[in-house]
Amino acid sequence: MELGYNKFQGPCPSELCYLLNLGRLSLSSNLLSGRLPSCIGNITSLRYLYLDSNNLSFNLPSNLWRLRDILELNLSTNSFSGSFSSENENLKALITVDLSVNNFLGDIPTAIGGLQSLQALSLKHNRLQGFIPESMKNMLELQYLDLSFNNLTGEIPNSREVLQNLVYFNVSFNRFRGPIPHGGPFANFTKLSFLSNEALCDAPWLQPCQTLEQSSRKKTVLFVLLALGSAVVAMVVSFLVIRKWRRKIMSPSNLDPDTTFERVSFHELRQITNGFSESALLGSGTFGSVYKGIRENGMTWAIKVFDLQLDGAFKSFNRECEVLRCLRHRNLTMVISACSNPDLKALILEYMPNGSLEKRLYSGTHILNIMQRLDIMIDVACGLEYLHYGYPTPVIHCDLKPSNILLDQDMVGHVCDFGIAKLLGDGESVVQTKTLATFGYIAPVHLQDEPVKNKIACISSILELALCCTADASKDRMTMNDVLKHSRRLNFNSLGLKPLKQRRMV
Template sequence: MGENKLRGPILLKLFNSSTVRLISFAENDLSGELPSTIGAFLPNLEGLYLGGNEFTGTILTSISNASRLRMLHLGMNHFTGAIPHSLGNLRLLEQFAIWKNDFSEDSLSKELSFIISLTNCKHLRRLWIDENPLNGFLPKSIGNLSSSLESFHAGSCGIKNEIPSSIGNLSNLVELFFENNSLTGLIPTTIKWFLKLQRIDLSDNQILGAIPSEFCNLLNLGELRLGQNMFSGMVPSCLGNVTTLRYVYLNSTNLSSMIPTSFWSLKYILELDMSGNYLTGSLPAEIGNFKALVYLNLSNNQYLGRIPSTIGALQDLQELSLERNKLQGLIPDSMKNMLQLRHLDLSFNNLEGEIPNSLQVLPDLQYFNVSYNRLRGPIPHGGPFANFTNLSFLSNEALCGAPWLQPCASKFEHESRTKRIVMIVLLTSGSVILALVISIFLIRSKLRKKILAPTQNLLPMATFERVSFHELRQITNGFNESNLLGSGSFGSVYKGICENGMVWAIKVFDLQLEGAFKSFDRECEVLSCLRHRNLTRVITACSSLDFKALALEYMPNGSLEKWLHVNHHVLSIRQRLGIMIDVASGLEYLHYGYSTPIAHCDLKPSNILLDEDMVGHICDFGIAKLLGDEESVIQTKTLATFGYIAPEYGLEGLISTSSDVYSFGIILMETFTKRKPKDEMFTEELNLRRWIQECSPDSVIQVIDADLLHPEDKMVQRKIECISSILQLSLSCTTDAPEERTNMKEVLRALQKIKLQFIKDITP
């Protein structure tokens, strides 16, 4: 009956037959609680397939009575209860798949003891227990599982402690997935016996030590995923001998030094991610050997030198990320040959010269970012460049030609040799005269400073353009109320339209308010140092004793608060999730991406602004705190907005990055419930967090924003599951104890995974 989309509670009589050998209701919309005695009626059952439904109940104990059972597939349901030791009675069991349920481990020792019982199943080939809240550690006798075991999936189970060395006894393993757990310690060297292993995923754990060279013995290995761990040292040079490698993910693993030369000989590799490490050196010309490569991410490292022209040989490459390195020189013209390229990020480097016009021929380029480099000259306007906004080109030396930049100067014909000589002489003479004039001016300025009234001065920030009070007054129509965008704690924000058509958000500080001077200085200090696509960018500043203002990047779609509570438009689940990922990305940068951790201290929906593409940007750093290397927690007398501040902040004035995590968790709740933390429905006994906690997970539909769910929507259940997982994450962000809160790195990864799963669920 597979894929018939049957609905409603299943008829129990269908299971009440002693002659049935195979039952399959996989991938239907069946629901209801299956009887806990189901196995007693099926003594001859050999295969039971119930995956992909909405079944509930505790049926595993009973199923262990079906002694002839070979195939058991219960994945993607809502079964609960402990995994019983009686499963060891299924001596003929070959496949045991219970992934994505709510099974648990009730052992007091927290050892996953049911695995020990499965050692009696000598024919077991497939063991899939991932995405169940097991929250225990692997038994040391794990190596006594069937020598026939080929596939072992135990990702996202809350598994803790080390991987036992006895796992090396499972010498017939073809795939081993332990991703997204809390594994610690070292990878056991006994992995060298996995001679048939083709796929291994240990990513997103806390595994220590060096990447063991024993991986080099696995000459059938095609997929190696070790990212987001706590490794140290270098990439083993012998990995270049594993010519079967196709997918290598060593991202965010604290690797240092250079990628060994031998690694570049893996010419059949398809995906390579070594981002977020401390890799140094230059990109070698041999990078062009990866001719089958479709995904390459070397961002957030310490690479120097030029991008080799041989990179143009990667004609199948679809995504290239080299941002946040120290790359220099020109963007290679040879990139025009990468006709499959969809994503190109070269931002936050030291690249020079012009953007090659030849890149206009790339037909599928959808994302392009060269912000924060030293590029000059005209921005290409044909092909995919017609769709890129100013966000792709921020903060370069002298780019021009786009609608939001000044027009490019005309190119004159080359002067004659004589004219050039004359020009050099004139320039040299002019420089001397100019230096004298400046010296005289500086001396006179110092003498006049004591008697002249203070005038507008530019803050000493090299990246700011020059602006005066009179210019700001002119472009805001005299700070007219019709240009008012909103008001904050320390002043008002006005819309200003410059002569070149650029639109600014002018934040004028009310200097009569206590703390306004300090707030201005703090925003300047923070915003002048930070560069991230999800933080508002300061364009210029104007400062005098009686006037202080910042000109910020204008966000045409206003604040998240307006979209949630004022606008009549409804943000979709995907839009809300995208905005929250944007905010999480910005916070992760504040907490981990800058030399000094920064706590925003006043995160709330009105401080999250949306640009023309609905990308979220964190703003208002007026009370942000820079935490020293030895100051993970500091004390302040400045209070933020009640309802969003963490308990330790409100009661004791204690600030840390965990305080931001708490605020973010509250915003997550508000975004998907459309309830403010100070909503009139809440009392001293019931707050926003407690309301969600009491309704989760069984009655979570009661708290979800009604605009997001429509009964006739075929995907309504998938949407409920998605939002439920988001709200569960928000609860882990808002625990009373700061040390128990999830950090922003983990929050960002969790949201990205939720989004990926949601897209898969709703895509036909």
């Protein structure tokens, strides 16, 4: 029974339990909620059960572990909670288990080592704690093991070196300590398997493990340094407070405006995006992905997460932070905050409910009329004019294209993605601004709201303006000041439209 990728809502129907000869059941990617029926274990003929990407919750029914002949079990991306039953050792035929992106608690049971046919196990993005069971050394068929994004502690047992078939291993974002195993399959794993742990050591990219004597000496030195550092910090803070107080009394008009950003934790970002799941994905770009997150107060954010495995991702993140921290304009995407540590780089941006201009132009489902197109064009010109002339250091975007223009609830255009932007200092020449970005083009459009013959004059004016901006010699191109002026004087009479309202003015 294949019922996945639909819009079924409500509880998972208990009537399924009457299908006693069912071998395969898929309800993946629906909107099912509530408990998994307690009678599910009665379908002992089941070999494949897929309930992933729903809203199912509560504890797993105890008789689920009666499915002794099941081969594949996928309950990922739900809200299941509770701890794992030690009865899972009864499922000795299991080959694949995916319980990731849920709210499972407690320890990984020792009995899991009895699943000696298991080839793939994913428990990532849960709330598991405790140690990796020593019994897992008996799972000799295991090829894929993902325990990332939990609260697991202790050392990674050397006994994992006997798992010769293991080709993927990930324990990132836990609290593991001690040396990383070197033998067996661990010789092939990189630092991407061990990111953001408490105190792992003894790997080429980490510090060597310390002896007990070294650790004790280090703690003593650290205590002394912390004491001295605290004293220095206290003195500096006192000095700054007094200085700020004196300046406030003597010259209140000279104080800097409040430009602080809201502090955001990785835990909150993970929570409001359901573990950065595909269901929250808004889109992907050159250096990462953008997710939609809804906070408890109802505010919606767009979270741009950079893929640190890609060359240039660190530089792109730093450049966007450098550019966006000081820029403020109604036609630029506003940065709300950032989350940064050695293993995660993310920008929190204002959410644009109408998506990108690219989707509006080419999706075929949301046709823009010519007036909307002209409005958005002028929005973009306003944003660029501010970047070039409205800030002490000129900013060159370098990658302007429809996918980098976002539309808010009022269809106002906002320029985004400053990952390869350039900030020009004094005396920098045109040579230093040359950048190879996305190739531009003038694509054909099918304008469907009025007869095309009534638009030809206006479209001709737009194309003429565009061609003036693309002259080979830079001296022959218009400045953004002139582009904005000409945009506001385009020939709207042929369309029977009134001139643009002042709402489009900066």
